Amino acid sequence: MKKYFILLLSFFLFFSCSSQTPEYGNSLKNGGIMHLKDADIYYEIYGKGKPLFLLHGNGGSIDAF
Structure with missing residues (x-):
């Protein structure tokens, strides 16, 4: 019975935390x-503070971060 309780609790925590993350790559508010001349970026x-520029590899996307 204790194993089922722990499983149910972990399942609940996983889905409750995952719904609060922002949708990276599809944000009208932050994006x-x-x-530019040859491309649209x-x-x-x-956040706040000094900017950090992250560049993904060839074939990658914002999901890599």
């Missing part, structure tokens, strides 16, 4: 598009 800004 924007920078229009999508960006998102979160």
Whole structure:
């Protein structure tokens, strides 16, 4: 019985925490598009302080972070 309780509790905690994460890569509030000469670059800004520029590898996306 104790194993089922722990399993149910962990299941509840997993789904309650996962619903509070922002949708990276699809944020109208925090994102924007920078229009350059040859490309349109999508960006998102979160938090405060000095900026940190993250660049994914070839074939990657924002989900890699």
